[in-house]
Structure formats: C-alpha cells, structure tokens
Amino acid sequence: MADGRMLADAVGLLSGGTAERDLDGFRAAHPEVRVRLISQREEYDGSLQHALLLKEGDGATVSLSWCPERALPWPLRGVHRAGEHLLLRVNGVETSVARAVACLDFIWDDSRLADRLVTDSLVREVMEEEPEPLTDAELQGAMDAFRRARGLLTGGETRAWMDRNRVSHDELEELVAVEASVARLRSRVASGHVEDWFAEHGRGLDVVRVAKVVLDAGAGPHVPDSDGFLESVERAFADGTARPGEVFASLRREELDPAMADLVFGAEPGTVAGPFETEGGRLLIKVLAVEPAVLDDAVRDLAERRIFAEWVERRRSTAKIEWFWGTAERTGT
Known part of the structure; x- marks a missing residue:
C-alpha cells in the first residue's frame, strides 16, 4: 500500500476524467491489489464523482478520491438540495415530504392524494394569514376526540400507537392542533350557509x-x-x-x-x-x-364539509400550484 507508483497511478486514474475506461489498465499494472471503482452521481449539482478502493491480501483497504478545483467539495458530497425535500408549493406555502406524510396519515381522510396535499396547503395559507390560536380546553378536547376516533382509550394504548407510528408527544400535539384548526376553519367558512345549502342539496342526504x-x-x-x-x-x-x-x-x-x-x-x-x-x-x-334527511348534528357536519370542499375548490381554481417530485421537477397551474 506504500507503493508510491501505485498511488500516483490511482490519482492519475481518478483525475484523468476517464476512470471507468482506464480501470482495466490500472488493474493490469497492479495485479497485487484488488481494485473497485465506486461511482456516484451527486444530486446536489449533478456531477459524477469517483472513489477507488484498493485492497491487499491482508484485508486492509485504502479509499482514495480526488477533487478538482471548483468541484463539489467533500463536505457537500451526498447532500440533497433543499428543493428535494419540498413536495409542493401553493401560493408560496411550502409542503415538505414530512408534512405530506403527516397530512396523509392524520388530517384528511376521504380525498385523493394530490387533492389532499393541495387542500392542506390552501388551508394553511388561510390559517397563517388569519391565525386563531386554540385554547388549552380546545386542544384537550381535540386530543380526546383524536384518541377516541382511533380506539386509544388508555395511556398505554396511546403510547403504543405513538411508538408504532414513530410520533413523539410534541408531534402528536401538533397534528391534533392542525386537525382542530382545520375543523374550526371549516365551521367558519360554512357559518351562515348551512341552511341554504341544505335547502338546495338536502334531498341527496336522504x-x-x-x-x-x-x-x-x-x-x-x-x-x-x-x-x-x-x-x-x-x-x-x-x-x-x-x-x-x-x-x-x-x-x-x-x-x-x-x-x-x-x-x-x-x-x-x-x-x-x-x-x-x-x-x-x-x-x-x-x-x-x-x-328523509333532517338538519341534525350529523347532517350539519356533512353540509359543512361539502361547503368547505366547494370553498377549497374555488381557491384551488385561482391558486398557483407547483409540484416538486418524481424524476424531474414539474410545475402545474
């Protein structure tokens, strides 16, 4: 491994720009070592990086890489662009992949994947522009409802559910707060419109x-x-x-x-x-x-959800929607 000529040849192989093509020649010149060329496409800037693994009979391995001037430095190797953690932007409101997973699992429960994510962004846009902090009593009520809906009737069941879903206590509180805020916004949007909506559409709820x-x-x-x-x-x-x-x-x-x-x-x-x-x-x-349908609590809740969905659809029709996912960035409006 201390062979200066071999190391010099290895650096020449990596710096020549034709490492894959010249690898067989390097192996022929140095049959005493096992050689492996590792190639990696860096997502940060699209460049192709190479490393050479040189292994002798005693099992010791030397890993050698080479970085030309102005190339991607070693601290940034394997780093992802910030945009690669971003799934969606609606009217400037960004949805990360982590947020999307939480959205899918806990917030929306009866719409298609893409509609769910867009709806979440549109709702957060409004809640950020017109915040209405929840009281401790409202948060506790929302937490109790969240647990009842999932059959988490004891502290042990709740902790087991959190462990199974990799959710911390702070994350659970955040998810419940979002769910409660969405419910409050839904009621606010539908306020004053439920009776008229029911008069027009109530027959469909028979x-x-x-x-x-x-x-x-x-x-x-x-x-x-x-x-x-x-x-x-x-x-x-x-x-x-x-x-x-x-x-x-x-x-x-x-x-x-x-x-x-x-x-x-x-x-x-x-x-x-x-x-x-x-x-x-x-x-x-x-x-x-x-x-026949009557405007009881269950039907009122359905009516509020339909009114809210119509409100979301109107906002969606004028929203600027950008997707960042798949094999390439793509933008839709």
Whole structure:
C-alpha cells in the first residue's frame, strides 16, 4: 500500500476524467491489489464523482478520491438540495415530504392524494394569514376526540400507537392542533350557509336502510320474495353464488345512481328492489326503512364539509400550484 507508483497511478486514474475506461489498465499494472471503482452521481449539482478502493491480501483497504478545483467539495458530497425535500408549493406555502406524510396519515381522510396535499396547503395559507390560536380546553378536547376516533382509550394504548407510528408527544400535539384548526376553519367558512345549502342539496342526504346482496351474473333470474330474502341470501352465500360483503347498510340518495335511487327510495319498506346490474354482478336490495334527511348534528357536519370542499375548490381554481417530485421537477397551474 506504500507503493508510491501505485498511488500516483490511482490519482492519475481518478483525475484523468476517464476512470471507468482506464480501470482495466490500472488493474493490469497492479495485479497485487484488488481494485473497485465506486461511482456516484451527486444530486446536489449533478456531477459524477469517483472513489477507488484498493485492497491487499491482508484485508486492509485504502479509499482514495480526488477533487478538482471548483468541484463539489467533500463536505457537500451526498447532500440533497433543499428543493428535494419540498413536495409542493401553493401560493408560496411550502409542503415538505414530512408534512405530506403527516397530512396523509392524520388530517384528511376521504380525498385523493394530490387533492389532499393541495387542500392542506390552501388551508394553511388561510390559517397563517388569519391565525386563531386554540385554547388549552380546545386542544384537550381535540386530543380526546383524536384518541377516541382511533380506539386509544388508555395511556398505554396511546403510547403504543405513538411508538408504532414513530410520533413523539410534541408531534402528536401538533397534528391534533392542525386537525382542530382545520375543523374550526371549516365551521367558519360554512357559518351562515348551512341552511341554504341544505335547502338546495338536502334531498341527496336522504337515507335508506337496506339488506342487500350481490349475486353472480350466472346465478339465474330468480328474485326472492321479501319474507324469505335473508334466508335466500344465506343459501346463495352458502352455495357460492352470492358475493361476500356487507348485508345491512345505510345508503344516502347521493351515493346511488339516479335511476337506482328513484327505484330504491320509491319502494315501500319491506319490498325488494332490483336486480340492478353492477360490475360485481346482480344487486338485490330489500328496503327496510326510508328516512328523509333532517338538519341534525350529523347532517350539519356533512353540509359543512361539502361547503368547505366547494370553498377549497374555488381557491384551488385561482391558486398557483407547483409540484416538486418524481424524476424531474414539474410545475402545474
């Protein structure tokens, strides 16, 4: 390893700009050592860096690298650009990858990935412009609700959940505070609009309680009568002609195809509607009860969420949205 000629040749190999091409010649000139050339593309500036590993028979290894003038210095090797930790910017509000993961796991729970992230940025923009600090009582209430929603009813269960999700106590408090702030903003945006929204859209929130089954397409045309419906469902499932799935369900009118909704909601309780052709097979529905929507707490919460979603969509339509992810930066508006 103290062979000055070998080390000089190694430096020449690395500094010549053709290390990969000249490696075989170096090996032939120095057969007494095992040689490995390590190549790494630096994400910081796109440059290609090389290091040479020289290993003798006793197992000792020399690692040699060379840095030309004005090249990326060693302290910056392997460093990522700040923008590589940035996933999204909306109206100047930045979303880091870490923030995005938290957003996906804890804040939004029923929208697509991209919409979730954009919505989070738009909401934070407003909350930063118009901050409303939460009181200790509000934070405690939000924490209690957060734990109840996830079945974390004891301190031990909560600590186990935190350990499993790699969340510290401070991070948990921050996540809960964000969730509570979003809920407050949602109520503020919807304030004064719920009654009008319900008058226009409330019919879509009507509920029908049903027993249902999806039969294979080849199960035959037979439609069971209402009295023997559940028994027929059991037999169909036992003989393999019924698809596994939920039997009893509460469905809102807006969840159904309009033609199907008219038939189901127009049926007398106790009667069977269908069959309806679906991708999974033939759907049969026994109507158990029909309940017109009333503006109770549950429906008010739904109305607030719909109003909030419409508000977000209006802001999104005028927002400047820049994405930073994938194999290259890309910007969308």
